[in-house]
Amino acid sequence: MHKVLVVEDSRFFTQIIRRGIEGRLGYHMLCAASAAEARIILAEHGDSILIALLDLHLPDAANGEIIDVVAPYKIPSVVFTGSFSDELREFVLSKHAVDYITKDGPGNFDLVLDLVQRISRNQHTTILVVDDSRVSRHYIHDLxxxxxxxxxxxxxxxxxxxxCEAHPEINLAIVDYNMPGMNGVELCRKIRSKRSRHDLVIIGVSAYGNNVVSAQFMKSGANDYLNKPFVPEEFFCRLYQNLDQIERIGALQKADIQLRDIAAKAQAANDAKTSVITHLSHELCSPLNAVMGFAQLLTSPHSPLAERELAMVGNILQAGKMMHGLITDILDIARIESGHITLEEMPVCLPTLAAEIIEMMGPAAGDQGVRLHAHHQTEAMKVYGDARRLRQVLVNLLTNAIKFTPPGGDVHVAIGVDPHTRPTLEIRDTGCGMDAAGIVTALQPFGQVGSVRDRAKGLGLGLPLAKSLVELHQGDLMVNSQPGQGTTITVTLPAERLLRQGQGPA
Structure with missing residues (x-):
């Protein structure tokens, strides 16, 4: 665990720092209220302290002497105090403190924590210094x-x-321009042929530099440039800014790889689920088709069964059809989720399709005491789409509307074109309705609303399946509902799917 030395005589400020160092960062904090206490801690823990946070004015070190106490241990020091002047800044930096921060500045405490984390990450960061001057190399090395x-x-x-070849872990290179043989710009170009800007930062430096040298470095792939002699404060601001940038890029690239891996695994799981559901659907449909086939034979006009027995067989056939529909819905949902469903598109007359479905569902609505009404702007409006899938949409939406409308209620089906020339299908009922949370639930696969009796009539797949099939046509399905005021579902298809008379898709 990282150790952070805090030398501060204010107990209040010490507690604030402790909450950040130990509470937020999870580091171990060593506290001293004076230079004398700091000496004792340094004697025992000096070799293992990551960074020191130092108050500039202490009871026994009123003029910044605490910096000199810490300096022999080669521990990075951050100085904080109540206020700063230019003279005080020069004094602190001349003592080789790594930074200075005022206590009362907005957000400055967060800057302290960021710097502590930055120093921690630096331990895993390798920097290459390239300079033919031994003095310059050693100066930058010490910094x-x-x-x-x-x-x-x-x-x-x-x-x-x-x-660079032997140490791929190098994160940043500081390259001098004026060197014998290969100059810094040429070196920068050769490094860039193997390492990108987002992988390795290059900062060009020169004692004889000008705007031309700076431009040459940048055009050769350098991330930044500094003139010698540089001020350490500016040097580290530039260095940290560049390192932070490639670290963010690296984190994004890592996250992207992880997301791609998660997506690939999710797709594989989806494919496996679809395969299982497809196999299971086949295994369920085979005996179910046999049951339904025999039931149809027994209800034929020449059936020897009595009226009561015919009614029972009719119930078997009706239950079989319902089960077959549920199996089909489950299979379609799985196919859509895994992207294994395609449209077989052709001209479709929506009013004709709606009329067929209304006629087919009329008896079921009548049995429940629900009246069906059709309202069409034109009886010959055609769209370009998958007739089978659009039929599913209408059947599922009408089934839901009838199911949730009480006896004596009405269900209205309207087909037309909106002001933007988009084909529309609206199904409005006078049923129980639902609130906003209920709409969200109803649009989720297997999400069910309404009474326990209503929920027992299905699996909660009709509405989400209809929405998915509409979206496969690049359309939208909107639900508008309020408790006790019924529900209106509006399907809108793109204007490009509307067929003009004698033409293909618009």
Whole structure:
């Protein structure tokens, strides 16, 4: 577990820091209220402390001496105090503190936690410094190691390329321009031929640089550029900004790979589910078809059965048809979810299709005491679609409307064209209706609303299946309902599916 040394004489501020360091980050916090206490802690834990957060003004170190107390242990120090001036900033940075933060600034405490996490990540970040000047390399090396980076050094381009080849873990390269043999721009170009901007950051530097050198570096693939001598504060701002960017990109790429893997597994599971359901449907339909076939034979005009027995066989046949419909709905839902369903498109006359279905369902509606009404703008409106699937949509929506409408109620079917020349189908009932939460439930596969008696009449697949089939036609299905005021379902198909007389799709 990471250890963070906090030297602060304010108990209130110490508690605030503790909540962040231990509560949010999960790190172990070592506390000292004075320079003397800090010396004791450093003597015991100095080699294992990740970072030190130091109050600039302590009872026994009123002028920032605490920075000098920590410095021999090579621990990155962040100084915080009540206010800062330019003179105080220069003083703190001259002591090689890695940063300074005011206590009362908005969001500054979050900046402290971000910096602690940044220093922790630096331990796993490797930086290559390429410069023919030994003095420059050592200067940059010391700056970077103070921030916990792992640093590799190269004195020329060839040595740098060899290190890049041997150490793919290098995250950032600081490349000097003016070097014997291969200059920094050429080196940058060669590194870029193997590592992208989003994989490895290159920061060009030069003591003789100008706008032209900067442009050459950037055109050769550098992420950033600095003139020597640079101010350490600016150097680390640029460095951290670039590292944060490639880390975000890396995290997004990793998340994308994970999402693709999850999607592939989900698709495989969906395919397996569809395969099982298809096989199961076949196994269920085979004996069911035999039962229905025999039931139809027994109800033929020449049947020897008595009237009471014929009624019983009729119930068997009706139950078989209902079960067959449920099996078909389950199979279609599985096919749609796995993307294994396609449309067989042709011209379809919606009013004619609706009339056929209304006639077919009229007896069932009459048995329940529900009246069916048809309202069509034209009796010859045709759309380009899958007749079988559009029939399923109408049957499922009408079945639901009849099921949830009490005796004496009405169900209206209207077909027309909206002001945007889109074909529309509206089914409106005077049933029990449902609230917003009920609509959400009803649109989910196996989601059921209404009374227990109503729920027993189906599996909750009719509406979601109809919605999916409409969406396969690039259309929309909207539900408008309120408890006690009935339900209106509007299906809208794209204008391109409306057929003009004597033409193909619009």
């Amino acid at each position: 970077l190691t103070l921030h916990r980076f792992t640093v590799l050094q190269a004195s020329c381009g060839d040595e740098a390329l060899a290190l």
